[in-house]
Amino acid sequence: MEIYDYIVVGAGSAGCVVASRLSEDPGVRVLLVEAGPDMNHLWVRMPAGAGKLFMNKQFNWAFDTEPVPTLGGRTVYWPRGKGLGGSSSINGMIYMRGQPSDFDQWAALGNDGWSWADVLPYFIRSEANQRGASEYHGGQGPLHVSDAAVTHPTADDFIAAAQQVGIQRSADLNGPPHEGVAYRQYTIRNGRRHTSYNAFIEPVRHRRNLTVRTGVRVTRVLLESGQATGIEVIDQGERRQIAAAREVILSGGALASPHLLMLSGIGDGAALHHHGIAATIESPGVGRDLQDHWFGSLAWRVTPESSYNHRLRGLHKYLEGIRYLLTGSGYLALGAAPVTAYARSEAGRPEADLQLTVSPMTFKFNASGNPVVDDFPAVSGSMVLLTPDSRGHLALKSPDPLQAPAFHPNYLSDPGDIRRSIAGLRLMRRIAEAAPLSSRIVNELVPGVSVTTNEQLLEHLKKNGNSGWHQVGTCRMGVDGQAVVDPRLRVRGVSRLRVIDASIMPRIVAGNTNAACIMIGEKGADMIRADAAPARAVSR
Template identity: 80%
Template sequence: MEIYDYIVVGAGSSGCVVASRLSEDPAVRVLLVEAGSDMNNFWVRTPAGAGKLFMDKRFNWAFNTEPVPTLGGRKVYWPRGKGLGGSSSINGMIYMRGQPPDFNHWAALGNEGWGWADVLPYFMRSETNQRGADPWHGGEGPLHVSDAAITHPTADDFIAAAQHIGIARRNDLNGPPHEGVAYRQYTIRNGRRHTSYNAFVEPVRHRRNLVVRTGVRVTRVLLEAGEATGIEVLENGERHSIGAAREVILSGGALASPHLLMLSGIGDGATLQRHGIVPAIESPEVGHNLQDHWFGALAWRVTAESSYNHRLRGLRKYLEGARYLLTRRGYLALGAAPVTAYARSEPGRPEADLQLTVSPMTFKIAPSGEPVIDDFPAIGASVVLLTPDSRGHMELVSPDPLRAPAFHPNYLSAPGDIRRSIEGMRMMRRIAQAEPLASRLIHELSPGAPVTSDEQWLEHIKTNGNSGWHQVGTCRMGSDAQAVVNPRLRVRGARRLRVVDASIMPRIVAGNTNAACIMIGEKGADMIRADALSARPAARPAAH
């Protein structure tokens, strides 16, 4: 059997970090396996290409949830990255870490070593910030974090209007006080998307002790007497096994990692038996504690100069394309909505629980999956509830590893989530009605001025809202007996098996999740190296 010291399953935001950091030790041999392909594609590397990847099944698992009762039976589309870099290759490139209370809350739940003071050094270690190093940011890390390539007057006016209603202007939303309104930063380097693969693996892929394989579908973790000994894979149409002398690390993300645990016999025993899977370790919370961000959307028709829709249509879009190819700047070098405000839905909240954003561009997704820029000047806005109390779950529907699980997100099932989301939508409208932004608006397109009551707002949020595509929590970290992994990220009841990705979050962070996933990869790799398990006596790594 082919044997490595460490096998990392999933080359996404966390997995690339883990594989890169573990392979810094030339004495160990690391295998990084990815079910998808290489992502070296023009639209992947072009920041504004994110819309084109939204439904492209070459690079996207393109999941759908089950009908969601709390949304009137809607199914919700969940894009997930498929290939080197994972979802960092198809996301909006927003670099937001979350807020200090998020991580202090993790620690308060019994996860020692996961407080803000503990995780900040890992955020900093991973980062080279365009603004330079300071007490909150790194200047020598693999991941490049940059300011928006260009600014727009409408974005400036959103900041001023937010100040008008009492939201403080900030320069850095990833540093104290972590609340207010500002321009965002992005994982973009020299005008090109900088994925976790580009940052952490691509520069070191020449290492002789690091092997990266794509097109490898892991079907289960091999377990012997409660110990992970390797993985079973489907590769080039053939099923075979690969051994791990030290550890198997699952970094497939919040949807793939719990699925793989279940397929391996780790989960709720009765459910596994119904699908013909022999239970190996009883862990009923696998796949539970599913959390995601839900957002409501608004849009306005605006004066001609207040939107850049016209710059991305007709002949002008070719001029923008040429500008990007020649300079790596312009509108094609932009990530998702450039400005955001972090605010509290209620005065007594311990942290900002709303993320309010505006983009001077609007589009619709055509039936073909292609984004189509609107042919009139408009701006769009979103209101994300950052700290939802609603919890969902995922479940097996088949023992076939190639068949996706069923996803039940249970959005807006907690009454407080509804109340706070509606308050956020009203706050966004108040910002839009404040000067100087108000002078740019002609009329509200969605949901429309007649929508004013709680019932109308809720119907709009349920019918036209969407996922923030930030699924987490399905392999919850904790020190209690029901947690799927312990604070060292070891799977409870199993030896030589860890989960290192978004699924370990006990509670979703109050921000976008990519930066936190990279931090988890950094910290997880440090834990693995610090614990330094010796090779299993029966295992011998492949020759270097």
């Protein structure tokens, strides 16, 4: 039997960090195991290739939810990264940490050591910011964070229009005051996507004590006498076991980690029994507290110079490709929507709960799942509710580890989420109607000028809204009976087993989740080293 000190399951945003940091100690052996393939592909490296990866099942798990009653029975598509780098290899590359109040709230819920003051050093440690080191940013970390490769006058005008409606200009959305309107930063290095794998594993993959395996499907965690002893895997069609002398760390993300716990007999006993799985550890919170961001889309037809749609069609598309290959710049080097505003849906809100974005281009997916840029000048926008109170869950469909669980997101089930989302759509319209952005707009395409009442806007949110693809919370950290892991990310009721990924978030962060997942990986690795579980005796 293969034996390692630490086994990290999942080479995604957090897992790559954990494996890299643990393997800094040459005295321990670390295995990083990933179900997907290597992600060294043109569409992964090129930032604009994200659209090509959205439905690409080679690099994407391409999940679908169950029909969502609160959306009129719609199913919702959930892309998740499959391969080295996980979802950091297919996402929009946005580097946004969340608001300081997010982490202070985690601490207030009993999670000691997770306040903003506690986590900021880990954000800083991981980061090599293009703008250099400062009180709030790192300059020498593994993960490269950069400004947008090119700017556009329409994006500038969105910033100015947002200021006209009372949203202050910000120089840094990841620094004080953490609310305002500005250009975003991205996990892009020299025009190429910089994934968690590129940042944390690729430079150190030569370490003799670090083993990286791809194409290996983990089917369960092995448990013995109340402790994790290793994992069972399917590798090249064969089922076998790998031992962990110190700890097993699940970093599969908010969808895979709870699934693995359930398959291993950790979860709600009655639900597990229904599928013929013996409940080794009763943990009713596994798979519960599912949270995600829901967004409402907008689009406007604009004057010709106000959109770069024409630059991504016909001959111009190939010229942009040459520009990118020669310089690493241009519109193909951009991440998702370049500008955003963080604002409050209601005057009495204690923090920003809306993320409002604009991009000077529009596209649709064709029947084969490829993005096709529109053949007329247009601008797209979105309104994301950052602090939803709606909660969903995931559940086993089958004891077969290769069958995905059932996802029940329960979007817009909370009345306050509906009220605040509608307010966000109205605020986006106010920005579009404000100078100087208004001078560029010909007419509103989505949801359209005829959609004016709250009832109509809600119907738009239900029919045309979509997931922000930021699922968290399904192995929630806490000190109450429903918490799955404790504040040191140890699975409650089991020794030598932790979860370190987005699933541990008690509440979703008010921003994009990738940066927070990397921070969780940094902090989780430090906790493992500080706790220093002695190696148990393992017979080969």
